[in-house]
Amino acid sequence: EVQLLQSGGGLVQPGGSLRLSCAASGFTFSSYALSWVRQAPGKGLEWVSGISGNGKMTYYAETVKGRFTVFRDNSKNTLYLQMNSLRVDDTAVYYCSSGYWGQGTLVTVSS
Amino acid sequence: DVVMTQSPLSLPVTLGQPASISCRSSQSLVHSDGNTYLNWFHVRPGQTPRPLIYKVSNRDSGVPDRFSGSGSGSNFTLEISRVEAEDVGLYYCMQATHWPMYTFGPGTKLEIK
Numbered sequence: 116e117v118q119l120l121q122s123g124g125g126l127v128q129p130g131g132s133l134r135l136s137c138a139a140s141g142f143t144f145s146s147y148a149l150s151w152v153r154q155a156p157g158k159g160l161e162w163v164s165g166i167s168g169n170g171k172m173t174y175y176a177e178t179v180k181g182r183f184t185v186f187r188d189n190s191k192n193t194l195y196l197q198m199n200s201l202r203v204d205d206t207a208v209y210y211c212s213s214g215y216w217g218q219g220t221l222v223t224v225s226s
Numbered sequence: 227d228v229v230m231t232q233s234p235l236s237l238p239v240t241l242g243q244p245a246s247i248s249c250r251s252s253q254s255l256v257h258s259d260g261n262t263y264l265n266w267f268h269v270r271p272g273q274t275p276r277p278l279i280y281k282v283s284n285r286d287s288g289v290p291d292r293f294s295g296s297g298s299g300s301n302f303t304l305e306i307s308r309v310e311a312e313d314v315g316l317y318y319c320m321q322a323t324h325w326p327m328y329t330f331g332p333g334t335k336l337e338i339k
Binding site: 150152159160165176210212217218 | 265267274275276280318325326327328
């Protein structure tokens with residue numbers, strides 16, 4: 116069974132940092148490109164970032180480029196999203212996805 | 227960017243009756259490899275999104291056969307042959323053809339009349 120178990124998230128002040136993790140099981144992790152997707156309160160789903168299976172190619176939405184970094188550790192079957200210089204409008208539930216989805220984690224940016 | 231639209235946005239259905247959701251994309255979703263990466267997934271309140279259909283018409287593992295997907299190019303449909311109580315929630319279409327940037331429809335809320 117495919118499982119994506121997320122951790123990290125929480126409350127942070129504007130300008131702060133957080134790291135999200137997504138631990139995968141049930142599939143050959145290194146063979147799959149992965150993505151981070153978020154949903155702000157009352158808004159639709161927004162693609163945030165993607166990474167190739169070997170981690171060499173990374174991609175970002177313009178709204179997070181230069182502030183967020185996606186990376187993965189294929190030896191640990193884990194995907195990460197390092198979020199720096201967080202803004203109030205980054206407040207959202209963040210999901211990791213391989214086609215299957217993590218359970219989501221809430222990131223709240225507020226003073 | 228590819229824009230995804232869905233209709234209807236709200237779908238009240240009587241138990242046991244069929245339901246249909248339309249999804250349209252602003253560009254063709256046919257990939258250069260010949261596949262069409264249009265997926266559907268379901269979100270129940272407070273739960274993890276559950277994939278239903280991948281590549282237009284393929285049911286994900288464990289998805290009941292009352293769910294079916296069809297379509298081509300930029301026009302797609304999700305059908306539920308007989309709605310059950312557990313089917314309530316939000317249904318999203320999503321394109322993965324133009325990877326890495328997924329885009330999503332706005333969601334259709336299915337409720338029981």
